[in-house]
Amino acid sequence: MNGDWLLRGRDGRLSAYQLSGDAVLCRAERGPDGPWTDPRTVGGDQKLHPVLAVGQGADAYAHLVSWRPTTKGESGLVHSTHFRPRLAALDWNPIGHPNKKGDRTGTPAVAVDAQGRAHVFVRNNGGGVSLLAQKEKGGWDPWRDLKGSGVQDGLAAVTGESGRVELYAAAPGAVLHWRQEEPGAQPVLRETLETGVRPGTLHALATSSDGTTLYYTDDSGDLCAWRPGTKPVTVLPSAGPGPVAAVRCDLDGHDCTLLAQRSASGRVAFAAYPTELESAGAWWAESGPRLPVDALVSLAVDEDDRVVAATLSPSTGQLLLTKRKDEPGLALEAWRQV
Structure with missing residues (x-):
């Protein structure tokens, strides 16, 4: 799955999406x-097909994108909107193929702008990225x-606090960054960062009024943070092989970023630091039982502003x-099966 699959809905209830x-x-x-x-x-x-991308807008509606088989050897993308977690989602709607057929x-990525328009990104057969964006009053623009x-x-798609959509992608020896200059505009390739990056480790988060932060694992195994226009910094050694989950939250009155990752030991490792202040340092602390090797991790904040x-x-x-327990620090309740 691509994107945060644990979401807080419009009614404050949490929901979780899974492939089956x-x-x-x-x-x-x-x-x-x-x-x-x-x-x-x-x-x-x-x-x-067993693939899912999830995105959520400021209206808290969830946008889901997957691939479906069409004819032999061919597939097409489909989209659904889920307005409230306990209500039925809309039926899957075919939205085409970046190369027509x-x-x-590749695995799609979804971000939703301030007007509630889903932006679907996916690799194309030319090795680049294609975009399909919703119109504000229904329907879709051309690919x-x-x-x-x-x-x-x-791919890692994200919506900044400004409501503008951004996209990050890894390429051999580089990370590429696209950004909308204006609401509703086509994102443009703004910057290419030359760096070694392990495929499948990208995760992006809105971290300020005008900026987003990309987390990725470099060739040496370090978890790095990069904000376009600056140089990347090492946060700490990666706890495990996959991407991190990240969420901004209030910890004892401080704006912090919480990271989580399935560790090499099979448990969940957590690390927190003041948002955009990687120089403050961060340390992993493991929690919970050992998990299967395919276990995914996601973070959210509930209606009481507690980290989940x-x-x-x-x-x-x-x-x-x-x-999170209702006490200072980052003490967590006992893990429970839902």
């Missing part, structure tokens, strides 16, 4: 602190080629959850 065979499932809180609903299929009975070209070369799978962490194993379907 040829379908996407959603579970949601029935009330504060649960209990949770049973898994429900999202988007009708359309059969999907063909098989899957647009954003250029780029040698783009690897694992969740892990999900696609092979077992097991969803585990913990929340």
